[in-house]
Amino acid sequence: MYLGGLEAGDTNFVCAVGDADGNVLVRERIPTADPQTTMAQVIRFFENFKIVSIGVGTFGSIDLNKESATYGSITASPKRGWAHYPLFKSLSEAVGVPMGITTNGNAAALGELHKGAAQGLDGCLYMTVGTGISAGLIMENQFLHGLTHPEMGHILLRRHPKDAFQGLCPQHRDCLEGLASGPAIEARWGKKLTSLDDDHLAWSIEATYLAQALMHYALIISPKRIILGGAVMKQNQLFPLIRTQLQQLLAGSIDCAELKDQIDSYVVPPALGENAGIIGALILGRETYRQRSGKIA
Amino acid sequence: MYLGGLEAGDTNFVCAVGDADGNVLVRERIPTADPQTTMAQVIRFFENFKIVSIGVGTFGSIDLNKESATYGSITASPKRGWAHYPLFKSLSEAVGVPMGITTNGNAAALGELHKGAAQGLDGCLYMTVGTGISAGLIMENQFLHGLTHPEMGHILLRRHPKDAFQGLCPQHRDCLEGLASGPAIEARWGKKLTSLDDDHLAWSIEATYLAQALMHYALIISPKRIILGGAVMKQNQLFPLIRTQLQQLLAGSIDCAELKDQIDSYVVPPALGENAGIIGALILGRETYRQRSGKIA
Ligand SMILES: Nc1ncnc2c1ncn2[C@@H]1O[C@H](COP(=O)(O)OP(=O)(O)O)[C@@H](O)[C@H]1O
Ligand SMILES: Nc1ncnc2c1ncn2[C@@H]1O[C@H](COP(=O)(O)OP(=O)(O)O)[C@@H](O)[C@H]1O
Ligand SMILES: [Zn+2]
Numbered sequence: 001m002y003l004g005g006l007e008a009g010d011t012n013f014v015c016a017v018g019d020a021d022g023n024v025l026v027r028e029r030i031p032t033a034d035p036q037t038t039m040a041q042v043i044r045f046f047e048n049f050k051i052v053s054i055g056v057g058t059f060g061s062i063d064l065n066k067e068s069a070t071y072g073s074i075t076a077s078p079k080r081g082w083a084h085y086p087l088f089k090s091l092s093e094a095v096g097v098p099m100g101i102t103t104n105g106n107a108a109a110l111g112e113l114h115k116g117a118a119q120g121l122d123g124c125l126y127m128t129v130g131t132g133i134s135a136g137l138i139m140e141n142q143f144l145h146g147l148t149h150p151e152m153g154h155i156l157l158r159r160h161p162k163d164a165f166q167g168l169c170p171q172h173r174d175c176l177e178g179l180a181s182g183p184a185i186e187a188r189w190g191k192k193l194t195s196l197d198d199d200h201l202a203w204s205i206e207a208t209y210l211a212q213a214l215m216h217y218a219l220i221i222s223p224k225r226i227i228l229g230g231a232v233m234k235q236n237q238l239f240p241l242i243r244t245q246l247q248q249l250l251a252g253s254i255d256c257a258e259l260k261d262q263i264d265s266y267v268v269p270p271a272l273g274e275n276a277g278i279i280g281a282l283i284l285g286r287e288t289y290r291q292r293s294g295k296i297a
Numbered sequence: 298m299y300l301g302g303l304e305a306g307d308t309n310f311v312c313a314v315g316d317a318d319g320n321v322l323v324r325e326r327i328p329t330a331d332p333q334t335t336m337a338q339v340i341r342f343f344e345n346f347k348i349v350s351i352g353v354g355t356f357g358s359i360d361l362n363k364e365s366a367t368y369g370s371i372t373a374s375p376k377r378g379w380a381h382y383p384l385f386k387s388l389s390e391a392v393g394v395p396m397g398i399t400t401n402g403n404a405a406a407l408g409e410l411h412k413g414a415a416q417g418l419d420g421c422l423y424m425t426v427g428t429g430i431s432a433g434l435i436m437e438n439q440f441l442h443g444l445t446h447p448e449m450g451h452i453l454l455r456r457h458p459k460d461a462f463q464g465l466c467p468q469h470r471d472c473l474e475g476l477a478s479g480p481a482i483e484a485r486w487g488k489k490l491t492s493l494d495d496d497h498l499a500w501s502i503e504a505t506y507l508a509q510a511l512m513h514y515a516l517i518i519s520p521k522r523i524i525l526g527g528a529v530m531k532q533n534q535l536f537p538l539i540r541t542q543l544q545q546l547l548a549g550s551i552d553c554a555e556l557k558d559q560i561d562s563y564v565v566p567p568a569l570g571e572n573a574g575i576i577g578a579l580i581l582g583r584e585t586y587r588q589r590s591g592k593i594a
């Protein structure tokens with residue numbers, strides 16, 4: 001039994017075929033262009049395989065209300081042509097198999113939960129710190145469905161006393177994404193991130209902001225584990241700084257071993273590296289198939 | 298069929314017997330003293346009725362992990378004698394019927410969801426602004442079970458430019474509760490809350506802080522509706538101030554009618570007034586009974 005997975009990203013669409021264990025057997029990377037061009041290539045990829053279902057993790061804000069007429073459409077995207085694109089409808093009609101769809105971040109969280117750094121738990125938060133900042137969340141083996149999916153990258157922060165950078169977010173200026181994304185760090189220092197020394201002030205400011213974000217996530221949703229991915233988190237020196245600052249900020253107010261002695265295994269890097277999203281998409285395809293066929297494992 | 302409900306509060310324990318519709322038939326208010334004294338009176342109250350189950354909403358941090366040996370115990374409380382008190386165990390053994398337990402805030406959210414301001418939805422957030430600040434949350438008809446229950450009152454805020462008050466939280470000093478609880482407002486101005494005019498700067502500062510909190514809740518969990526209760530929210534002039542500031546802070550970043558044209562019905566006062574918690578406790582008792590007896594309505 002083969003499953004399809006699609007990770008629809010800002011730069012590339014990664015298509016994959018895998019097995020029910022989430023192993024990737026075939027993979028293809030298609031550049032993100034306009035919807036017509038990109039989707040034609042995506043559909044051509046999947047036509048070569050007999051898959052039983054498909055799972056998709058996508059960029060953009062998407063409509064995840066199952067009752068909605070525009071379920072699985074991209075509601076907003078700065079990418080030309082993608083706003084209002086009916087991703088779920090066009091792809092599921094073209095491939096003709098059951099399809100599950102969620103955000104990029106949720107797919108990465110699902111991948112890490114089943115095959116990566118959160119195995120054995122019933123949920124986790126996966127935060128990406130790259131060009132933007134966003135997060136996916138699983139609680140009790142479910143994605144959270146509220147009014148919309150979480151938009152955790154835009155929360156407000158207290159300024160680091162040594163940081164006068166104005167912030168890059170077009171909507172909020174100095175929200176988390178506006179102050180702590182890769183482009184924000186580069187704009188603050190006028191340098192490539194990889195040219196900043198490990199003990200540069202940049203990292204201590206970055207850790208202050210990410211620790212504040214984690215504090216809010218811990219107080220508001222209390223995830224079972226927090227995984228920090230995205231290219232900025234390749235700077236491993238950030239992890240101990242973030243953990244220490246998170247504990248200082250919480251000041252013991254969450255009385256849980258995970259946030260005290262066990263913080264090193266609470267705030268962790270991804271185990272699947274760049275593959276979390278595509279593996280999560282395959283797992284979502286598998287779960288969609290099982291639900292449709294009544295085979296809940 | 299009669300159900301029991303208990304709202305275990307900082308000042309009083311409210312015991313009630315009600316019907317399956319959440320109507321309160323008999324109610325008794327017992328002062329919160331030490332556990333022995335208070336619980337003896339609570340148990341005596343329930344002994345007079347033939348109830349099929351009981352639901353409890355309680356103060357304190359509580360252990361809500363069903364696998365835990367201390368399930369339903371109070372984990373931490375500044376109240377003498379209550380830290381580590383096995384509330385679930387002692388009450389359920391004494392009354393001898395199935396028991397459901399959750400936080401005060403979750404019980405109030407459940408009451409408002411079934412019988413109050415969030416009827417017809419599948420979830421809501423209930424925030425209390427009183428002596429402390431806390432919140433209960435229901436998503437897709439479930440309480441959220443993470444590492445612990447939410448502790449939403451202790452998030453960090455950006456200062457209002459005219460506010461130099463140091464904050465009252467023993468752990469974080471100027472977190473949300475430290476800056477925006479009833480006692481914090483009274484300490485900031487050195488006056489009783491009820492003596493402050495409706496157009497006093499106090500309310501615009503208060504609204505700034507509460508709006509920031511709601512922004513974070515909306516971005517991180519996206520509740521279906523937000524209900525603001527507690528004695529401080531009796532100041533009705535706060536509602537329009539909070540709604541306006543929330544929209545300004547979000548700057549359109551959540552593309553949802555609820556946060557735009559429909560904000561007046563998104564951020565609302567409780568419909569059940571002070572009864573949300575006890576009605577929620579009765580509903581929790583009813584749901585516990587239905588699950589145990591296989592009667593999921
Ligand atoms: N080795 C690195 N260390 C720190 N930051 C990096 C590194 N490589 C890229 N970045 C930053 O990460 C951002 C890209 O993030 P990435 O996660 O690759 O992309 P995206 O978020 O677009 O999927 C760039 O803004 C760049 O500044
Ligand atoms: N009418 C009122 N308007 C504004 N604030 C009030 C009012 N009555 C009481 N308060 C404040 O609310 C706090 C008590 O909140 P309440 O919700 O009654 O209690 P608790 O949070 O202890 O259950 C007090 O600190 C007081 O300052
Ligand atoms: Zn922003």
Ligand SMILES: [Zn+2]
Nearest residue numbers: 451466469472
């Ligand atoms: Zn605090």
